[in-house]
Amino acid sequence: MPGKRTDVISWDEFFMRVAMAAAMRSKDPNTQVGACIADANHRILSVGYNGTPSALNDDEFPWETADDPLLDKHSYVIHAEANAILNYRGSNKDLQGATVYVTLFPCHECAKTLVQAGIGEVVYLGDKYEGTQDNLISKRILDTCGVTYRQVTVAD
Numbered sequence: 550m551p552g553k554r555t556d557v558i559s560w561d562e563f564f565m566r567v568a569m570a571a572a573m574r575s576k577d578p579n580t581q582v583g584a585c586i587a588d589a590n591h592r593i594l595s596v597g598y599n600g601t602p603s604a605l606n607d608d609e610f611p612w613e614t615a616d617d618p619l620l621d622k623h624s625y626v627i628h629a630e631a632n633a634i635l636n637y638r639g640s641n642k643d644l645q646g647a648t649v650y651v652t653l654f655p656c657h658e659c660a661k662t663l664v665q666a667g668i669g670e671v672v673y674l675g676d677k678y679e680g681t682q683d684n685l686i687s688k689r690i691l692d693t694c695g696v697t698y699r700q701v702t703v704a705d
């Protein structure tokens with residue numbers, strides 16, 4: 550069609566950029582994670598980022614890592630993927646076969662949650678914990694459950 554723009558961003562890049570925007574809402578000083586769930590019709594089903602439960606004042610809880618679980622941020626943060634699933638307002642069945650775009654490869658807890666929610670594909674940006682025990686368990690869960698995963702890059 551004459552005059553039509555053709556150099557538009559791909560769906561992968563679009564959904565990953567939505568996940569990247571969500572990550573910018575995270576208060577975590579070390580690792581900001583965003584997740585965007587999309588269906589086969591290229592509709593966004595939900596978005597989430599890593600943060601404390603909304604009823605919990607994030608000024609009153611730690612954002613550092615500590616040996617004492619009471620003082621460790623990991624005890625209080627809901628992961629981006631879990632928040633995206635929890636934020637979803639449709640029927641759970643609609644997540645069946647959906648794709649999650651996530652800025653960090655999911656941890657093994659998120660892998661279990663994604664599988665149980667029916668997510669069929671994980672598209673990720675970074676894998677900074679690659680090779681760790683948690684990361685290997687996560688990949689084992691996804692592999693065993695038939696959830697495919699692939700890495701994408703997004704230009705600066």
Ligand SMILES: O=c1ccn([C@H]2C[C@H](O)[C@@H](COP(=O)(O)O)O2)c(=O)[nH]1
Pocket residue numbers: 577579580581582598599600614623626627628629630653654655656657659
């Ligand atoms: O699957 C995942 C794994 C981690 N997160 C969040 C949880 C924390 O807020 C950070 C990780 O912090 P580190 O300092 O890198 O341990 O990332 C997530 O949302 N999803």
Ligand SMILES: [Zn+2]
Pocket residue numbers: 628629630655656657658659660
């Ligand atoms: Zn996780």
